[in-house]
Amino acid sequence: MPRVVPAVIRTLDILELFLDHPRLSAGDITERLGLPRTTVHELLVTLVARSYLISEPGKPVMFRLGMPLFQLGAAFAGQLDLVREAQDVARAVAAACDEAVHAAVLDGADVIYLVKADSTHPVRMVSAVGRRLPAHCTAVGKVLLASLSPADLDARVGGGDLLGMTPDSITDPDRLRAELDRVRAEGVAVDDGESDSAVRCVGAPVRDHTGTTVAAMSVSAPIIRWTPATHAAWTRLVRDGAAELSARLGYRVPNRPR
Template sequence: MAHSEDKTENVASVMKVFAVLESLVEDRHLTLADIATKAMTSKATAHRLLNTMISLGYVQRDEETDRYGLTLQLFSLGARSIQGRSDLLWAADRVMSKLSRMTGESINLGILDNVDEKVVYVHKYDSHYNLSMKSTLGKRNPLHSTSLGKALLAWRDPKDIEERISRMDFEVTAPNTITSRTVLLSDLAATRARGYAEEIEESEAGVRCMAVPIFDHLGRPVAAMSIAFPLFRFDEAKQPEIAQTIRDLGLEASLSLGYSPDLGRP
């Protein structure tokens, strides 16, 4: 019984540490009281955790304002964690830059997080327009409601797709969010047949997105690239041209990673 209680306390402590970190990510400079409130813990506990993080180099305190903020240590950890994906980022950046220059719209790169079945935004080009979809690096979105997520799912093994869908809760975030396993499977089949994924107000109201997978040398979908339009700026007459362009650029990125058309064209 004591062992179980110790384990529960350890889990609670870890959760408090991340709550403190997340509060500092959301607001760069906070007082002790602010952090305790956001992390839903006592000031004494927050103070103890902050002192430990300061000693480890993750947090710093401004002695003049008595406010706390993150150092670049977390950024360093994140940068090291994606070093193994440097080839992917290099290959994707080249085509994302082209697509950005050609369209002026928001371009995003996402990868699949196998832990919580979500797409994580790891690279982006912001729109040239004031009115546009804004994404944040590190943002996580559901697979079922995003073009990036569908592009990452559609070219996987059917059994893998079924298993991932079985773990989805089909959270509704926009007017047209898919809420059915059957509808999603049908959408993924259509996605694979036409070579790109699409969503119209499924993730965010007023936004239309198209995405393509990026394959590695083994033909595995290791990332997806999307373009996002506000509905009012999307020209339906140009849809075939945009679709072909994004497919061609996705293939170009895949070829840079050693993908062979013999494995099946994306």
């Protein structure tokens, strides 16, 4: 088995800090990663020389991500038909309900948001494109977890208590499994203030040409606009949106026996 290169791992650790922090100083990076000051300095000099980081003079000098990382991200996104198609469908669903619409994929025990179409209402949400959240706390995440085999699910969520984001988050694995059974039966998942106490979401699965659930789509809205009527309407919209995106990815609903 080829060995990993420690210097590369440390470099990637530095870059990944910027997923949650738009600007960091050398001191911030040293403290967060627990690396020697000289090591951080050398890696930062290299990253700046290759323009992967940009240094902003000040006291202290601050660093932010550079253009090559955007180019790499754009190249990756360009390979994903899912992202392009999801953007179109999410915008259409958002226009129909005037609420925020997301598309996300599963990565380990987390979801990563690929697409977000905003509503015209000024609402702050914990979700954002590129943001990672615990899957079990979100509607899209529950949809994706519900698509896994029991062994795969166990490997991702384990048997201990789960991290909660709000007082309403599901933290008991057995309760989560029961919730996922309901999601499989109903074909949709609900985030009832589990990732953000002020927001409710409903999500549905997105399938590719093989019938595999590869993503999930959701409609999110503040609780002040969440009523039984809007819940029903948004459930229909997200089902239809997810079905449209699935069709664009080549999924065809199996013929049912008559």
